[in-house]
Amino acid sequence: MSVKELEREQAPKQAGFGLTGWLRWAWRTLTSMRTALILLFLLALGSVPGSLVPQRSVDPDKVARLYDQNPALAEWYDRLQLFEVFTSVWFAAVYLLLFTSLVGCIIPRTLTYARELRRKPPAAPKHVTKLPHHAVIEHGPGVEEAARRLRRLRFRVVTGDGWVSAEKGYLRETGNLFFHVALIGILLAIGAGSLYGYRGNVLVVEGDGFANTVAAYDRFIPGSQVSAESLEPFSLQLGDFAVSYQVEGEKRGQALDYTAHLKVNDSPSAPARDVDLKVNDPLEIGGTQTYLIGNGYAPVFKVTDGKGQVAYEGPVVCLIEDKATMTSGCVLKAPDAQPAQLGFLLRFLPSSVALRDGTYASAFPGDLNPEVQLLGAFSGDLGLRDGQPQSVYELAPPEKLKKLKPLLMGTSVPKPLAVGQSVDLPGGAGRLQYTGVKQWITLQIAYDPGRLPALLFAGTAVVSIALSLLIRRRRVFVRVTADGAAEVGGLTRTEGSAAGFAEEFADIVKVLSAGEKDVR
CATH class of the missing domain: 3.30.310.50 (Alpha-D-phosphohexomutase, C-terminal domain)
Structure with missing residues (x-):
């Protein structure tokens, strides 16, 4: 054995870090002030996509429109959970790490501060x-x-x-500690809102109503501790919806004000009261807030089938295709029509005008000259009875339907129907009559028990950080x-x-x- 090998054997072996050492290092790193600030920055940074990217829980129509316009980008957004930022795995991980870091920072600092006060x-x-x-x-x-x-x-x-x-x-350190306690309070308030709160979206047409029950929602996202009995038992009826627009100048057609005139019953036994619901001015009942978040048109149709029976009569909700002019696409389904089910593709033009090339367009978002174009009429199996879910805004696959020819307007560019006009379907298949126009609104109903505590803790954080910065x-x-x-x-x-x-x-x-x- 050489001298060097003997020296290596006799040299004291360096002790390993060990599992306990690594855990202690990880805990100290996590609970350091620098880590807490980094996590707070990441939480704020992670909230940015929630404002820039449409969220499914807030505006599912925009999410669907993004899938239609740019499916590749929408697919990546979905993989990264950017359509559900505040319920995503990565946002929850940052949230929990920040909570743990703050608790680990506050406890030892509070003990040190208590000793300092007695000194x-x-x-x-x-x-x-x-x-x-x-x-x-x-x-x-x-x-x-x-x-x-x-x-x-x-x-x-x-x-x-x-x-x-x-x-x-001494209030400098008090402000510092209360600031961190307030941050924990904000996180707890957000967590309470996620557990015991709920939110949902519903579309209501003029003349229709809504009762705050789970079955009445178009989309309902409850917290894990929410049950059907948790919902506040109120109801509302939409009388009419008024929109005012800029009528001249460079901003012609820009919406100036939205007002939904409601009849509201705070409980089943309470008398109805009149409420004007506006954007950013929610209706609040028992801590539940109702926001006005969208609107559109719902033209009214009457469909008579081949046997002379009324197969459908009522408004049809149309999805907005052009926000500037409120040009909207509509799908009408008459599954009760005989001898075959009927379906229609339509376009609603709120202020219809004829263009030089023979086509038609809407020149203004208000319903100054509301007309409807019949883009296609179909008969056959609409696929509503085969047990497969189907969007109300889409017709069944073309192979299940027969297109009724010719297009009944006489030209390749269908002339719009004015209110009161009708069109007969070929072969005695029936008749479509355009009878009027209504409007629809979308409401977001939200209950968040952590909203007020979060506001109080946020105010405490502002005052505390001011104490920490101003007092020496x-x-x-x-x-x-x-x-x-x-x-x-x-x-x-x-x-x-x-x-x-x-x-x-x-x-x-x-x-x-x-x-x-x-x-x-």
Whole structure:
């Protein structure tokens, strides 16, 4: 064996970090202030897509429209859970890590702060005049008088043999701790809202109503602790919906105001009351808030089948194709028509005008000249009875339907129908009559028990961070010399606040001098 090999064997082996060491390191890293700030930044950064990308829980129509316009991008958004940002796995992970980090920061700091509150200010140094701020008062106050005057300035005071030590600014650390406690409170409030709150969307046509039951929602997202009995038992009826638009100028056609006139029953036994629902002015009943988030048109049709029976009569909700003009696409299904089911593809033009090329378009979003184009009429199996889910805004696959020819308007560009006009289907298949126009609105109903606590904690966080930034920890010392003079010194314990303390120290000296003019 060589000498080097012998030395290697005899050399002490370095101890490994071990599992306990790694866990301790991970915990210290997670509960450090730097990690908490990074996680808070990531939480704020992760909220940005929730504002920029349409959320399924808020506006499923925009999500569907994005799939139609850019399916590849929408697919990636879905993989990254950007359509459900606030319920995504990655957002929840940041949320829980931040919560853990804050708790790990607060507990030891609170214990340290509690010990600091019980600790008395230190004794005055022997050479007070060597402190950053100092002054000498000829014929200054004695120890007891100096202590009394400093207490009047809200200092914590300790006296000794010929000296006075005073300190204040403890609220700085109090503000710091309360800020972090408020952040935990906000996280808990958000968590309570996720567990015990719910939200849902519903579409209501003029003349129709809505009762706050699970079955009445078009989309309902409950918290894990929500049951059907948790919902506030209110109902509402939509009388009419009014929209005002800019009628001239560069912003012609821009919406100025939306108002939904409702009849609201706060409970089954409560009398109806009139409510005007507007954007950003929600209806609140028992903590449940109802927001107006969308609107559109629902033209009214009457379909008569080949046997002369009314197969369908009522409004048809149309999806907006062009927001600027409110041009909308409609699908009408008449599954009860005989001898064959009937389906129609239509386009609604709120302010229809004829263009030079023979086509038609809407020139204004308001219903100044509401007309409907019949784009296609079909008969056959609509697929409504085969047990497969189907969108109300789409017809069955073309192979199941027979297109009724010719298009009944006489040209390749169908002439729109005005209110009251009708068209006969070929071969005695029936008739489609356009009888009027209604409007629809979409409502978001939300109950969030953590909303008010989150607001209170947010306010607490703002006040606390202001205390933490504006208040500085400072100390003042007084030594009474044998000739009756008082040496006064002061310093701050907050970095960067020395300049601001100079003026305060001068005022403290004036109070201690009690009118003495000989201050140097």
